[in-house]
Amino acid sequence: MIETPLLQEEPSGIATSNQAYVSLSRRKWLGRISAGALAVAGTSMIGTQALAAEPVNPGAIKDGMAGAGTYNIRDFGAKGDGKMLDTAPVQAAIDACHRDNGGTVLVPAGDFVIGTIELKSNVTLHLANQGRLLGSPRREDYRAGKGVPEGNGNIVLLYAVEADNIAIEGRGTLDGNGKAFYTGHGDNTGPGNTERGYMDRPHLAIFYKCTNLLMRDTFFTQSAYHCFRILHCQQINIDGIRIYNRINKNNDGFHFNSCQYVHISNCDVRCQDDACALFGSNQFVTVTNCSFSTRWSIFRFGSGAAQHIAVSNCLIYETYGCPIKISSGRAQLENLTFSNIIMRNVTGPIGIGFSGASQNSSNAAADTAKPFVRNIVFNGIRATVVPLPVNHPDIPFEVYIKNGEQNSCITLNGMGEAYLENISFTDVHVTYAGGGTAAQAAKRDIPKIAREYFGVWDQEPAGPPAYGLYARNVKGLTLQNVRFDYEKPDARPAVVFDNVQEASINGLSAQGSPEVPLLRFTNTKDVMLSATRVLTSAAAFLSLEGTGNEGIPVDGGDLRKAGKPVVYESGATKKSVNLRV
Template sequence: MINKESSDHLSRRAWIGRVTVPALTVAGAAMISARVPGAESKSSTFSVVDYGAKGDGKTLDTLAIQAAIDACSLAKGGTVLIPTGDFLSGTLQLKSDVTLHLSAGGRLLGSPRRADYTAGKGVPSGNGNIVFLYAVNVARLSIEGKGTIDGNGLAFYNGKGDNTGPGQNGVDGNFDRPHLFIFHQCTELRLHDVFLQASAYHGIRLLQCKQVYIDGVRIYSRVNKNNDGFHFFSCQYVHIANCDVQCQDDACALFGSNQFVTITNCSFSTRWSIFRFGGGESQNIAISNCLIYDTYGCPIKISAGRASIENFSFSNIIMKNVTGPIGIGFSGKSNNGNLNTNQPATKPYIRNVSFNGIRASVIAQPVPHPDIHFDLNYKEGEKNSCITLNGMDDHYLENISFTDVHVKYAGGGTAAQADKRDVPKVAAEYFGVWDTTPGGPPAYGLYARNVKGLTLQNVRFEFEGDDARPAIVFDNVQDAAINGLSVQGSMNAESLLRVMNSKDLLFTAIRVLTPCQALLSLEGASNDGIAIDGGDLRKAKKQVIYRDGAQQKTLKLRV
């Protein structure tokens, strides 16, 4: 039975715990110390030590902490205080009108024992399995403070991930380990300042939540596989700012129908990807002023089968030491390759995606993170990577724009890569397209297939050393305007640009930065309405090469 203090006089330890709330004045402390735990006041503070929690890092404090949360909720709201100490716990259920406050010296530590965790009550099957902290159908829930929530995730490492990647379907996956947080159908959810670390699985999973505000949160989670940072599914009105995320898997995954999302002023690093999107009706998302470093598997990745994705904006983003760096794949089909009859009958699409103010340095291949203790399974297609826009069959990416984008690549592309014209139709992961292509993509800067309405304005592609590939390959691109393109050439590459079976393309003010064999290789009998108007082309030894039935009448060249 929990020993709950019932007198008006607090123990010295409890009193010290209560006054560790930041910005608490002496007068305020006196007012709080006079309250009885459970008093009917929204300003009440419920210290977990008053409900029997020991905070010694050894005693399991689950029941005591849950009792404080329950009392706070019963009192129509208040603050549950985690004071200085290490509070060991299993699964905890958070409730409406509760503020969970972690003092600067307070740590909520996940139990290393599987038996101390349960699934979240009311969390849909397949999304929750087991969990450390969760909330379902709650409102006005806050988690704040300078303290730490530690998932103790290394205790659950067994060498396996969940095997939910492309083609794996979760077979023989490791699901029996706790997520750090799961929030399902919550509104007015706030997370401020806390430090989250060492999750056994995903960090923060938000399912069908609305009005979510995350500010100043730091995540450091690299002890287990599938250590996602934020993982959203069909949420609305989500705002993330001033966060620092170092994780092992997707830093900020947005699946399903996420809408009205902003992410700004954050820094990210991970093995796999930063902003990952897929499925549903994901619309109206703005990401700005972010720093991305030491990230592989593509920092910005939109991998969609049958989805309705539109109105995405990525602006003022710096990438340092990445592979990718941007990949959009669209098949118009379900993950198993067949049309998904459970989806709406309307034709799926990806459209209205803009990239503005991007500066990136792309390395030749992923580099192991020294603080990740297991093998990271690098893919062949991650080597010599480029920006990939990959539509399939009769499905197109529409209205994609790049403005003020400067990327420097590692170079090293080979003639074997450059000669690859018949690119596999794989849209699930950008590197999946290039796993079957010798060493990577046939372009060092941008590969675009099945794109309608493509704009490049003040785009600059360079590389270190040498590269035998063209800077840009357009395959079945329609309605494109390229203005102020500056590209580095190579005498070992057949051409600087390659256009295949495309129509209605206008190139203006091209700058050839270094000597190259030819400006353009025009390939295929289906090209039509290609125009090159002006620019500095002096360093191109030859202007145009015609191949595979391409005709001179389809090109208008004025220099």
């Protein structure tokens, strides 16, 4: 059968081919062709009868070519005029391709307005140069993806569920038209929010329980919600795509949940919310040769078993709310590496928080597993940290700046009985804006909060007590060839340790303040310091506070610019330090 769309004009000005179809059999179709034309074509009556016995398919495949056909959506009735709703012909092309054992669905040049579309197994969606799938501005043209979980919303423009061997490729565009859904409200899924927010809006794409997913070269933009939600999928390859997603609130780039064998390379992501969220139990993930910019965070981890993840050769710029953010309750995080990373103009460059307690009281199963956060490597990091976030000029709404985002530092924050284990920083150079105050330096009672890194510092006075690194409840911390500078004077120590054990600091260089010691340790044990350098005048090299400090040898280094080598406060004694300089 040839299905010819009967087009109807909607009051909104968007025509639709979803309403009805006129079916025309091949026999009737051939009957309308003149006998002369058939004779010229060399078509016999026997041939005509044979053709009439089979349905017509605009993407029909010759014998022996199953799975290799091209299905042009215009052949199925799509107009591509930016006005008519082309959902039905686009879906018809995908369905025909899927029935014929797969192939390529071609989106040629044009603006094809669509609502919800389902991508199916063995189908490659190819967006040609100047080809654009444009989301309808009308909510009624969208629906929940069939079988997609409701969490974080399941209204969607393009989706696939339990599909294999699917791809989106080509240098065309998938545009969510997200401005049409802007209300000024977010989804309220951030820390401290208890009421459900604005979720009745379409994500750009959702993939759920899919295997062998490929995306390459395409431009994805202007989602009304997240750009990609990739949930419980395996074998994912994403190469050379661009994401520009700054038209609405909660405009994530990639949002992964419990996926395996994920490989992202050569991508450019500019978004408003999390650029590459890795929630749940994502494992065997690589991200390389990418650039990122966002208001909130780039690599964000939550609870779950996030393991065996390598990020390398990436550029992060104009990113606030913490580029690398790990915020976990009863997690099992291990074997994460971040290497060769440049961060330009960021706040809170790295934040790890770990409470060891479930953040979801209904998640009884998670509470049976022993939680841990361990074996995390930062290597070859160069960063410049600004004093506070700056609104991006291309985000069309103001973004609230939290107190804790100001005068930020690297934060390693374990709570109670929970410890971060085996965290290392090698060849790291961070330049801070400076400007920290004596009131910030005086902080001692640090809130027991392990969610967002800046939530720890939201209490007044805003900001952490160190300008370089604050570490609490860490076992096995290594700083090797680390340098902390500031652009203008800062009245805080460079490094503050609180209940840190089994640490090695070798080749640390940092600028000091005449008002405070360069380093401050509280209840800290078995820390080896060697080859340290005090770059500018400091009140002292090291301050020990409390009776719980012990086993701290200081071996060599250049401490000439420190007023004193060590000062002892709140019951600390000289026997806790072995000074060899």
